[in-house]
Amino acid sequence: MQAFEYVAAQTVPEAVAVLDEKGQHARILAGGTDLIVQVREAKLAVDWMVDIKAIPEVNILTHDSQNGLRLGAAVPCYQIYDTESICENFPGLVDATKIIGGTAIQGRACVGGNLCNASPAADSIPPLIVLNATCVIVGPDGERELPAAEFCTAPGQTVLERGEMLVEIKIPQPPSNSSSYYLRFIPRNEMDIAVVGAGAAVTLDAAKQKIVSARIALAAVAPTPLFAEEASTLLAGREISEEAINEAAAAAQAIARPISDMRGTAEQRTHLVGVLTRRALKGAIQRVLDA
Amino acid sequence: MARKTHVQTQLNGEPVEFLCEARQSLLEVLRDELHLTGAKEGCNNGNCGACSLILDGRLVNSCLVLGVETEGKTVETVEGLAAPDKLHPIQEAFLENAALQCGICTPGFIMSAKALLDTNPNPTEHEVRYWLAGNLCRCTGYDKIVRAVLDAASA
Amino acid sequence: MPEKKEYKVIGTRPIRHDGVDKVTGRALYGADFHTAGLLHGTVLRSPHAHARILSIDTSRAEAYPGVKAVVTAKDLPAAQDKIADLGEGAVNLKYLCDNILASDKALYKGHAIAAVAATNAHIAEEACALIDVAYEVLPPVLEVRQAMKPDAPLIHENLKTGSMGETADKPSNIASHLQHKKGDIEKGFAEADVIIEREFVTGTVHQGYIEPHNATALYNPDGQLTVWCSTQGAFTVREQLAEILQYPISKIKVVPMEIGGGFGGKINVYVEPVAALLAKKSGRPVKVLMNRADVFEATGPTPASFISVKMGATKDGKLTAAQTRLDFEAGAYPGSPVGAGAMCIFAPYNIENVLIDGYDVVVNKPKTAPYRAPGATNAAFGSETVIDELAEKLNIDALEFRIMNGAKEGVKRADGPVFPRIGFIESVEAAKQHPHYTSPNGKKHHGRGVASGFWFNIGLASSVTINVNPDGTINLVEGSTDIGGTRASIAMQAAEVLGIPAEAVNPSVVDTNSVGYTAVTGGSRTTFATGYAAYEAAQDVKQQMIARAAKLWEVDEKDVQFADGEFSCINGKEEQISFRDLSARLGETGGPVVGRAAVNPPGAGGAFATHIVDLEVDEETGKVEILRYTATQDAGKAIHPSYVEGQIQGGVVQGIGWALNEEYIYNAEGTMTNASFLDYRMPTCLDLPMIDTVIVEVPNPGHPYGVRGVGEVPIVPPPAAIANAIYDAIGIRMTELPMSPDRMLKAMGKI
Ligand code: FES
Numbered sequence A: 001m002q003a004f005e006y007v008a009a010q011t012v013p014e015a016v017a018v019l020d021e022k023g024q025h026a027r028i029l030a031g032g033t034d035l036i037v038q039v040r041e042a043k044l045a046v047d048w049m050v051d052i053k054a055i056p057e058v059n060i061l062t063h064d065s066q067n068g069l070r071l072g073a074a075v076p077c078y079q080i081y082d083t084e085s086i087c088e089n090f091p092g093l094v095d096a097t098k099i100i101g102g103t104a105i106q107g108r109a110c111v112g113g114n115l116c117n118a119s120p121a122a123d124s125i126p127p128l129i130v131l132n133a134t135c136v137i138v139g140p141d142g143e144r145e146l147p148a149a150e151f152c153t154a155p156g157q158t159v160l161e162r163g164e165m166l167v168e169i170k171i172p173q174p175p176s177n178s179s180s181y182y183l184r185f186i187p188r189n190e191m192d193i194a195v196v197g198a199g200a201a202v203t204l205d206a207a208k209q210k211i212v213s214a215r216i217a218l219a220a221v222a223p224t225p226l227f228a229e230e231a232s233t234l235l236a237g238r239e240i241s242e243e244a245i246n247e248a249a250a251a252a253q254a255i256a257r258p259i260s261d262m263r264g265t266a267e268q269r270t271h272l273v274g275v276l277t278r279r280a281l282k283g284a285i286q287r288v289l290d291a
Numbered sequence B: 001m002a003r004k005t006h007v008q009t010q011l012n013g014e015p016v017e018f019l020c021e022a023r024q025s026l027l028e029v030l031r032d033e034l035h036l037t038g039a040k041e042g043c044n045n046g047n048c049g050a051c052s053l054i055l056d057g058r059l060v061n062s063c064l065v066l067g068v069e070t071e072g073k074t075v076e077t078v079e080g081l082a083a084p085d086k087l088h089p090i091q092e093a094f095l096e097n098a099a100l101q102c103g104i105c106t107p108g109f110i111m112s113a114k115a116l117l118d119t120n121p122n123p124t125e126h127e128v129r130y131w132l133a134g135n136l137c138r139c140t141g142y143d144k145i146v147r148a149v150l151d152a153a154s155a
Numbered sequence C: 001m002p003e004k005k006e007y008k009v010i011g012t013r014p015i016r017h018d019g020v021d022k023v024t025g026r027a028l029y030g031a032d033f034h035t036a037g038l039l040h041g042t043v044l045r046s047p048h049a050h051a052r053i054l055s056i057d058t059s060r061a062e063a064y065p066g067v068k069a070v071v072t073a074k075d076l077p078a079a080q081d082k083i084a085d086l087g088e089g090a091v092n093l094k095y096l097c098d099n100i101l102a103s104d105k106a107l108y109k110g111h112a113i114a115a116v117a118a119t120n121a122h123i124a125e126e127a128c129a130l131i132d133v134a135y136e137v138l139p140p141v142l143e144v145r146q147a148m149k150p151d152a153p154l155i156h157e158n159l160k161t162g163s164m165g166e167t168a169d170k171p172s173n174i175a176s177h178l179q180h181k182k183g184d185i186e187k188g189f190a191e192a193d194v195i196i197e198r199e200f201v202t203g204t205v206h207q208g209y210i211e212p213h214n215a216t217a218l219y220n221p222d223g224q225l226t227v228w229c230s231t232q233g234a235f236t237v238r239e240q241l242a243e244i245l246q247y248p249i250s251k252i253k254v255v256p257m258e259i260g261g262g263f264g265g266k267i268n269v270y271v272e273p274v275a276a277l278l279a280k281k282s283g284r285p286v287k288v289l290m291n292r293a294d295v296f297e298a299t300g301p302t303p304a305s306f307i308s309v310k311m312g313a314t315k316d317g318k319l320t321a322a323q324t325r326l327d328f329e330a331g332a333y334p335g336s337p338v339g340a341g342a343m344c345i346f347a348p349y350n351i352e353n354v355l356i357d358g359y360d361v362v363v364n365k366p367k368t369a370p371y372r373a374p375g376a377t378n379a380a381f382g383s384e385t386v387i388d389e390l391a392e393k394l395n396i397d398a399l400e401f402r403i404m405n406g407a408k409e410g411v412k413r414a415d416g417p418v419f420p421r422i423g424f425i426e427s428v429e430a431a432k433q434h435p436h437y438t439s440p441n442g443k444k445h446h447g448r449g450v451a452s453g454f455w456f457n458i459g460l461a462s463s464v465t466i467n468v469n470p471d472g473t474i475n476l477v478e479g480s481t482d483i484g485g486t487r488a489s490i491a492m493q494a495a496e497v498l499g500i501p502a503e504a505v506n507p508s509v510v511d512t513n514s515v516g517y518t519a520v521t522g523g524s525r526t527t528f529a530t531g532y533a534a535y536e537a538a539q540d541v542k543q544q545m546i547a548r549a550a551k552l553w554e555v556d557e558k559d560v561q562f563a564d565g566e567f568s569c570i571n572g573k574e575e576q577i578s579f580r581d582l583s584a585r586l587g588e589t590g591g592p593v594v595g596r597a598a599v600n601p602p603g604a605g606g607a608f609a610t611h612i613v614d615l616e617v618d619e620e621t622g623k624v625e626i627l628r629y630t631a632t633q634d635a636g637k638a639i640h641p642s643y644v645e646g647q648i649q650g651g652v653v654q655g656i657g658w659a660l661n662e663e664y665i666y667n668a669e670g671t672m673t674n675a676s677f678l679d680y681r682m683p684t685c686l687d688l689p690m691i692d693t694v695i696v697e698v699p700n701p702g703h704p705y706g707v708r709g710v711g712e713v714p715i716v717p718p719p720a721a722i723a724n725a726i727y728d729a730i731g732i733r734m735t736e737l738p739m740s741p742d743r744m745l746k747a748m749g750k751i
């Protein structure tokens, strides 16, 4: 493993200053579960690791029905699924945090890191997209906000500019009669990277018979996690039915541009987009019905 | 030679100081610097759990933690589990249930199981299997390991 | 059936002797070894699957601060002598050496090219990157059928096919051809009413032990070489080191550390000679550890294969003929387990007419190594699927069909041996009566399958010495590395003889200077052969103790009897003394008692297993979920039933992994793209149910307690059993391993 320097930043400005000074040779260390492996395997050259876990802002974890969820960028997965109100209101995000790596990975890995690692197969990004999450980014020129759907730009690439860091993720409180669901297909039952992932969020009418609105997002079928816009909008106002769900699944399949690699073939992935979109939608709907 | 940092940490209940390079993982520090070789390296990339230990009360893969990150933290390894004259109930259960063959995965499984039972003292078989999915064992087929953990829970 | 013997120790479940060390993290495995002045070695590996090495320049690496030694194939004595020595053995020696450090060609991605020793592993790794190697990249040959084509690129320019004593004149990638014939195959098929002929493909799979290979070497100024490593056999490491380094065996001591799994993969040496070369050059102890990618790419997996099977039966269910062709990938150098596959494929059945052809073929993949019943799992995937199809066509219950045709004592295998008393039929009967098999199985997309398997097991040499302690305990010294509880199963056999509890034995596994020659822990031989040696050594102790009692009582030795741990006088004198009390009196009766035995028992009894699996197929994703699994197996006699169950469960789960997801995935350049535990996808505990075991005991006449090896055969049936269950679930016969979700989707016509 290459040699590098380690700094434990205590404040956001301190971290931003180092990132700004060192440029692309500096990386933020939060859970480290991707970063350390990539540097060890020489897939990434890093001269500075900036540990942000001591910074209060990135550890924030609050939820109320007014402000929704505030999730610090370095909050490890287990804290998310161990928080009851998050499980109740953002089950799709919780689904993802429970399947990222094994228990030991979930002790360190964080949703912020999952975003910044920008893997096309990242499990937490489709739920963030369907839950309308916003990324709070701080840099030398101040703070900006951006929808989660726009955060990743290519495999391993994000919108972050020199000196910028992801500080927080904000998720609005879902309306009543809403729920969300995330699942992925993997050949084993755990400890795998998604061959395809699909997240769905739905809001039903008061009678729980009609879909008021829906959002669908996909992982591992394009260079970045994808918001399936057409599949989402075509469901608005529809009765809950196999037909509507199948239409959405077909629309989701239409935007998938998967590759073949050791984790799955392109044909398999396209096929699975249909299967998983249906299952994600049904899962989210069922959760509203069960509530 | 890369620069070394002085780190102070709490290891199995004792304060410990060591010098390490930033690139040295906690696993490396334990094994190569402190000669505590109970945590094993099976993959060095978070996929086997042989290096599992408890950091500030939470299960982690020590191959994915930097040694320098443990400044001021609490580290529990398999070496700290047994009392001088008595094994920990999980260790007893592993022996009673013949839950190890080659034993290379055993320290990792035991630490993982401890973290589980610390948070969920009465897990179901499914909960045990879910929690331990990050720990690979190639010898046992897991049957006796799962039984041992369930046994330790009911003990 | 012989009478069931009553045992005091055998068949009980004591805590294993090395258990406390292993649950407390105190047991020292190879990588845990440390000594003052230790250097760390790292190996530079070929990025190409097939390339000529034009030049290697190590000067920049040598000059790098912290580097203490750099070695290449030039540092290997035998590699330099290869041209002078082109006999049969010498050719093999060149292969052996070239696999340690490539001399002229890199034959697989990951092939070792050079190595560096430095003050820490990071520096060694940095220095490796400074070694300049010029390659001429050649087209890789990655698949057995491609390699067999006459126009395939040649991997070894001088390799000519050996076929039953003859050598071909032209070079080829086919290293050898073997054939076994029994009866008249044409006649056999002519008698058949139903004939099934199918082709099968299996992928390259790895043993997947959790502990990577490791070795630490030290040369003393007097020329003594000591190597600490994790190995299945310290003596075979010593032999290989002596050959590769051309160094006197008497100057090499191999210390077997605890071993973190092997399954056949830790018999060949890889980093041991490299550590030795680096230690010699640097004058310091050097530790070389593989990382996980190295283990996948540069140690011996078990071969991919292409198998055709044709079997015929009469309409009343009698198998009349069986024919197969087994094309096995040897990897970069000749020596696949095709021979063992050929021995096992039809062994469970009494078939009059058999023809078996096997081909050993080199390809640009790592040299294959044994993996648990090597060759037999590939072979059984073919034969046991065809058996299932025949039974279905004939409308006979699949287990009944096996019983009708099952091999028994006196049946001759196609490769020659005649079976002594074996327990195949008994294993099938046990499965047939098991509540699992008799339970209903009818849910949609659920399927049930069965399959059987055979492994011959081996004997080979083992040595044991026993020292009697004054408190009536014994120290048992052995040379078999303990991979899965064999200290216990060997100690128990000595304890049984001496009438003492298992806990009264202190077994230790020692280095090659401290015990007689002992072959590897492999071939399911350890509890059988080293157990046999322990039995004999304990008998030796018993005889000597009888002499001591006789001396004490001033009677003739023949008047002393030993039973249940008590010596007694049978000539009318009222004398009795326990083993323990007599042990305290050794000093006064002539001094220490040391028992010894060195054995090479011929009667390793073959092992048979029959498995039942229930599974569910997700028709939308192609994923197979194992719901229930039962394995029956003839263990001869289970010395420590818990560890017999453990061997069965472990073997079954490796077989499940092989069946469903495990395989080496290569790109066109010959790079394995999934060389990590993440993407190689071995089963985790969340992928499995409990594995039920039924131990059948048909004593092996070749062992005093009836032991048969148990370790290997449980991996043989799972792929076929699972394929048969998939057929039951969805009506599709899978003929390619692994039966991964994408292959399932293709077979179902979904993609
Ligand atoms: S060595 Fe850390 S998870 Fe495998």
Ligand code: FES
Pocket (backbone or CB within 6 Å): B099, B100, B101, B102, B103, B104, B105, B106, B136, B137, B138, B139, B140, C210, C260, C261
């Ligand atoms: S006992 Fe060997 S890997 Fe688990």
